[in-house]
Amino acid sequence: MKNGNNILRNWIWRKRVIILSHFLIFSFSHSLKAAGDTLVVKTDDVSTEHRFNAKQLVAPALLIGIGTWGLAEQSPIDWLEQRARDNMNPNWKKCKADEYLQYVPTGAHLVLGFVPGVKAKHNFRDRAIASLTANILMAGVTNTVKYTVKEQRPDSGKRNSFFSGHTATAFTGAELMRIEYGWGYGAAAYAVAATTAYLRVYNKRHWVGDVMAGAGTGILCANAGYWLLPVWKRCFGIDRRDQARKARKQNKPLVVASPFYLQEEKAAGFSCSLVLR
Numbered sequence: 001m002k003n004g005n006n007i008l009r010n011w012i013w014r015k016r017v018i019i020l021s022h023f024l025i026f027s028f029s030h031s032l033k034a035a036g037d038t039l040v041v042k043t044d045d046v047s048t049e050h051r052f053n054a055k056q057l058v059a060p061a062l063l064i065g066i067g068t069w070g071l072a073e074q075s076p077i078d079w080l081e082q083r084a085r086d087n088m089n090p091n092w093k094k095c096k097a098d099e100y101l102q103y104v105p106t107g108a109h110l111v112l113g114f115v116p117g118v119k120a121k122h123n124f125r126d127r128a129i130a131s132l133t134a135n136i137l138m139a140g141v142t143n144t145v146k147y148t149v150k151e152q153r154p155d156s157g158k159r160n161s162f163f164s165g166h167t168a169t170a171f172t173g174a175e176l177m178r179i180e181y182g183w184g185y186g187a188a189a190y191a192v193a194a195t196t197a198y199l200r201v202y203n204k205r206h207w208v209g210d211v212m213a214g215a216g217t218g219i220l221c222a223n224a225g226y227w228l229l230p231v232w233k234r235c236f237g238i239d240r241r242d243q244a245r246k247a248r249k250q251n252k253p254l255v256v257a258s259p260f261y262l263q264e265e266k267a268a269g270f271s272c273s274l275v276l277r
Helices: 002-035 054-069 076-087 104-114 124-149 165-181 183-202 208-227 229-235 238-250
Strands: 254-262 267-275
Touching (some): 054 208, 104 124, 104 183, 165 183, 183 208, 208 229, 229 238
Antiparallel strands (some): 254 267
16 A cells, blocks of 8 residues: 555646646746737748747647546556557567657758748748747656656666657657648648657667657647747847838839930930939
């Protein structure tokens, strides 16, 4: 009975740490978003701001919640984790593709906008700012939870299994792709991210709950990266510089030159006009 009480207390403590870590991401990004006075960035009269919507929290909350449930011994997720470890890849063959696949969605998010015919919502600078913000948040919360919860890995005695950093990295990039380019390219990025998650379990580096919570964290951090984009642009005066550059471009003097020919005088020349705007 005493052992059961210790397990219960340990489970409750771990759950509180995980909830607090993810709540801090949400509250930090949302408070800064509010402080930014809801700045709207426009390109060609079309708003490119990724506004906060409570619906954006549904998928991350479900994934993180189900993944965290796997920490509880004898829970349905724990049962699934044990079956996956025992029956998946019984010969313990390693596939190292996940070491590289995790970075593919984030890399594609940055460079795909340069491909002719691919329409990005933001320029490269804004994509880089959103990506950097998202990945810093993701790395911070991942390492905080890993070394606080100290869940043992299925293939070794190391206690940094929960949650999967590879999966969080891949799903951060996948959600960045979806936000920037839509579901057409986003679906392909999510397929890469899902493959990364599968391989982490297949290679027995993580439990099923680890990759589910990692996926939810990645999605949440990617959204936070775009929520905070207008705030950083306002704080560092990026929008003011863009507006000043646009104004200078619009106010450049216009030189108009046109040829002419006078038949009676048999003369030809050019007429030039300087238009100041």
